[in-house]
Amino acid sequence: MPASLEFRKVTKTYISSHLGRTRSSRGIVDLEWEVPEGESFGLLGLNGSGKTTTFKLALGLLRPTSGEVRILGRAPADAVAMAEVGFLPELPYFYPFLTPRESLRFYGRLSGLPERELPERIARTLSAVGLSEHGDRRLGEFSKGMVQRVGLAQAVLHDPRLIVLDEPVSGLDPLAIREFRELLGVLRGRGKTLVVSSHSISELEKLCDRVGILKDGRLARVIAQKEWEAAPEGLEGLFVESVR
Amino acid sequence: MRNIAILAWTGWQENLRRRFYLVSLAFAGVFLYMSLILGVLAVEQETRVLFDFGLGFIELMGLAGALYGATTVVLREMETKTVYLVLSRPVGRGEYLVGRFVGLMLSVLCSMALMAAFHLVILKAKGWQGPEPYLACFCGAFLKVLVTASLAMFLAIFSSSVLTAGVISGVIWTLGHFLPEIRFLITHGASRPLLAPLHLLSWVVPDLQLLNLRDRAASLSGPEAGWAWLLCYAALYCAVWLSSAWVLLRRKEF
Numbered sequence: 001m002p003a004s005l006e007f008r009k010v011t012k013t014y015i016s017s018h019l020g021r022t023r024s025s026r027g028i029v030d031l032e033w034e035v036p037e038g039e040s041f042g043l044l045g046l047n048g049s050g051k052t053t054t055f056k057l058a059l060g061l062l063r064p065t066s067g068e069v070r071i072l073g074r075a076p077a078d079a080v081a082m083a084e085v086g087f088l089p090e091l092p093y094f095y096p097f098l099t100p101r102e103s104l105r106f107y108g109r110l111s112g113l114p115e116r117e118l119p120e121r122i123a124r125t126l127s128a129v130g131l132s133e134h135g136d137r138r139l140g141e142f143s144k145g146m147v148q149r150v151g152l153a154q155a156v157l158h159d160p161r162l163i164v165l166d167e168p169v170s171g172l173d174p175l176a177i178r179e180f181r182e183l184l185g186v187l188r189g190r191g192k193t194l195v196v197s198s199h200s201i202s203e204l205e206k207l208c209d210r211v212g213i214l215k216d217g218r219l220a221r222v223i224a225q226k227e228w229e230a231a232p233e234g235l236e237g238l239f240v241e242s243v244r
Numbered sequence: 245m246r247n248i249a250i251l252a253w254t255g256w257q258e259n260l261r262r263r264f265y266l267v268s269l270a271f272a273g274v275f276l277y278m279s280l281i282l283g284v285l286a287v288e289q290e291t292r293v294l295f296d297f298g299l300g301f302i303e304l305m306g307l308a309g310a311l312y313g314a315t316t317v318v319l320r321e322m323e324t325k326t327v328y329l330v331l332s333r334p335v336g337r338g339e340y341l342v343g344r345f346v347g348l349m350l351s352v353l354c355s356m357a358l359m360a361a362f363h364l365v366i367l368k369a370k371g372w373q374g375p376e377p378y379l380a381c382f383c384g385a386f387l388k389v390l391v392t393a394s395l396a397m398f399l400a401i402f403s404s405s406v407l408t409a410g411v412i413s414g415v416i417w418t419l420g421h422f423l424p425e426i427r428f429l430i431t432h433g434a435s436r437p438l439l440a441p442l443h444l445l446s447w448v449v450p451d452l453q454l455l456n457l458r459d460r461a462a463s464l465s466g467p468e469a470g471w472a473w474l475l476c477y478a479a480l481y482c483a484v485w486l487s488s489a490w491v492l493l494r495r496k497e498f
Contacts, residue, residue: 059331059332061331061497080334082332087332089328089329092325092328093324094329095326098254098261106250106254110333
């Protein structure tokens with residue numbers, strides 16, 4: 001199966017300089033990682049372990065210091081690849097004076113969706129994330145959870161092959177988390193590749209085929225569903241064992 | 245081109261809904277109306293004073309809005325991470341930059357046009373019939389704002405500081421009105437140590453006096469240099485600074 005996401009010996013070092021003093025800090029180190037098409041992969045790690053850096057490298061928002069990143073077989077930020085990617089950043093922020101309907105129209109058009117398809121797709125996506133009744137309110141009036149729902153909506157609106165979600169359930173109430181999980185389950189069933197980072201181990205357990213554990217910028221371990229199902233303390237036990 | 249149009253349209257839509265935008269328009273309306281007092285003080289030159297003051301005020305309001313927008317639009321979107329949702333789509337960084345710039349300038353043009361419409365109503369009510377070519381003077385003022393905003397956008401990305409970019413742009417806008425004097429100094433007697441910085445200024449600073457048609461309005465039927473030349477000058481200046489901003493933005497990491 002072709003890989004949706006490939007990291008070949010990728011290292012990212014952040015370099016900052018202030019008043020002639022240069023400091024470097026590690027983002028990720030020698031990351032070798034591959035997500036086959038159609039897989040649901042979770043990234044787990046403590047704060048600062050390199051999850052967000054990994055996603056930004058995949059999307060071309062950061063450039064690797066060394067190594068190579070491929071997304072859907074192409075270089076990051078390649079226009080053809082990016083048209084097939086949906087991304088939800090951690091704590092997404094939208095233009096506050098636009099409504100969800102207008103925002104989705106904006107992002108849909110940027111993703112190359114034809115104008116005639118937009119109204120129907122927007123209505124369907126708003127309904128899928130439970131925002132049908134709020135489609136014409138300004139985003140500035142929305143709660144954190146509702147903004148997160150709009151975030152997911154913009155990530156799946158254009159029916160991408162690869163969906164990258166950074167902390168998708170942060171700020172959501174239990175009911176919304178359940179709805180999110182159901183929606184992601186539907187996408188999974190349709191053969192989409194999901195790459196999800198989360199601090200919620202139980203969510204990743206329910207959603208993923210494999211989970212990678214990042215520790216200090218390195219991929220410490222990749223665990224398949226069968227392994228954590230067989231482990232006495234489940235994924236949580238394996239995670240604690242890996243990061244200690 | 246499609247992405248630029250989409251970004252410009254949304255930027256324009258967003259700006260028009262800002263409370264600040266509407267408040268500044270209301271403030272401008274009140275100020276333009278209050279200028280009638282100045283006109284009364286000018287006795288026989290009432291319409292001339294109203295004409296000069298109004299157009300000058302419209303230009304300054306346009307400049308303030310454009311500088312604020314040009315220095316904050318990209319930096320704010322980088323800070324709030326809104327830019328992630330745009331650049332993680334098939335959108336080039338150049339398209340993003342130009343789209344945001346065009347959106348901003350459309351909003352500025354709209355606000356200047358609304359102020360100008362109100363200004364014209366006041367002038368007509370006071371019996372103004374020319375001979376000053378209002379449209380030409382207005383277009384010259386907008387081109388001045390346009391070229392200064394392109395420089396401000398470059399400076400904001402270069403310095404990552406709204407304040408620095410705003411202040412330097414303001415200084416360059418002021419110097420731009422003295423470019424003929426700077427050129428005069430270069431050819432007539434500036435001391436040797438001053439020559440290099442003056443030469444640099446004469447290349448970097450836009451010749452805003454060329455676009456300042458309001459000052460010569462009474463004797464003017466259009467720009468002496470011709471509209472084609474003025475438009476080319478403004479377009480070239482914007483292209484140089486926006487290209488430089490794009491080079492910087494391409495290297496930026498988010």
